[in-house]
Amino acid sequence: MKLLVLTLFSLPVIATFLDLILGDPRRLPHPVRLLGRWLDWLEGRARRWTPGLKASGALCVLLTAGGAWAAVEFFTGLQYVGMLASLYFAYAGLALGELLHEGRDALELIEEGKLEEARQAVGGLVSRETSAMDGPELRKTLAETLSENLCDGYVAPLFYLVLGGPALLWAYKAVSTMDSMWGYRTERFRDLGWAAARADDLLAYLPARLTAAFLLLAGALMGLPWRQALRHIPAEARSMDSPNAGWPMSACAWLLEGSMGGAAIYFGEAKMKPELGPKGLEWSVEKLKRIFRLMVFTALLGLFAFQAVRVFSTL
Structure with missing residues (x-):
């Protein structure tokens, strides 16, 4: 009984x-906003450091992740308020609730045919250009960002929270935020953001694969075609430029039978992304409604799995 309560x-x-x-x-x-301001301030100074942009970027990763860890460790260790600080930093480090909220708002706009507002809403969730997207493209883009961010916004932070508490969670979040701001292969960030992108790839490596596994388990319990997803996920995930993004994306594409990938525009340049999922199947409104249920179920299964490992490791 005591174990259950704990x-x-x-x-x-x-x-x-x-x-x-x-x-x-x-x-x-919100700590992410503070990290964003810090990175904006740090960028100009890092470009003036002498070792070169890649080395400067690596030093920025160490400073930012280490600083985030130290700050959270300090506040959570304070007498009297440390427990509240731990709860706040743990809660603030998870982003599934906001992702679901913004995703549902975007889907509602698409469903109502308010395409201009829907383009802005989806554009706030992705880095690609959305101004010319029609309804099917918006639905596909929304499905892609929801599935990818299930790992980045929830499973990976939860993994590090369970592994090392709020301080380790925010060391990870610092790297993830750096990657989202600096990790682009543009002229501006190709070198300065290289270390942030590689560090994020490394830290999200195991959580991305765990996310796919949790999705498959949730899909099996929901009666979705998990066997066909299992057959296709590894090969499709390896076809992506990112070593991690394809795992949850391919899982959702096959479980809900909607195509992902294809042509997209990033920073004014057209790019052809690998195709994931069954070819030529569009994302309907109903499929997107099901992805929200799948994500919540997956999140709860992941929480249960991590907690079970944590509890049994202490016995």
Whole structure:
């Protein structure tokens, strides 16, 4: 009984349900915004350092991740308020609730035919150009970003929270935020953001594959075609430029039978992305509604799995 109570009221469980219920309240300060301001300030200075942009970028990764870890470790170790700080940093490090909220808002706009507003809503979730997308393209793009960010926004942060507490979670989030801001293969960030992109690839390597596994398990329990997904995921995931993004994306594409990939425009340049999932099957509104249910079920299964490993490792 005591073990059950400790499991149910553990930090990862409470943080997950706070995230699902509250999302990211706009009026509360959020560490990611502070990281964004820090990186904007750091960029100009890093470009003036002498070792070269790649070496400067690597030093920025160490400074940012190490600084985030140290700051959270300090606040969570304070007497009296440390427990509240731990809960806040754990909750703020998970982003599934906000992802679901913004995704549902975008889907509602698409469903109502408000394409201009829908393009802006989907554009806020992705780095590609959305201004010329029609309804099917918007639905496919929304499915892609939802499935990819299930790992980046929830499974990976939860993995590091369970592994090393809020401080390790925010060391990971610091690297992930750097990758989202600097990890582009553009002239501006090709060298400076190289270390951030590689570090994020390394840190998300295992969580991405665990996300695909949790998706398959959730899909099996929901009666989705998990066997065909299992046959295709490894090869399709390896076809992507990213070593990690293809795992949850391919899993969702096959489980819900909708195509992903194809032509996209990034920073004014056309790019042909590898195709994932069954060829030529569009993402309907109903499929997107099912992806939300799949994501929540997957998240809860992942939480259960991580908690079970954590509990049994302490016995």
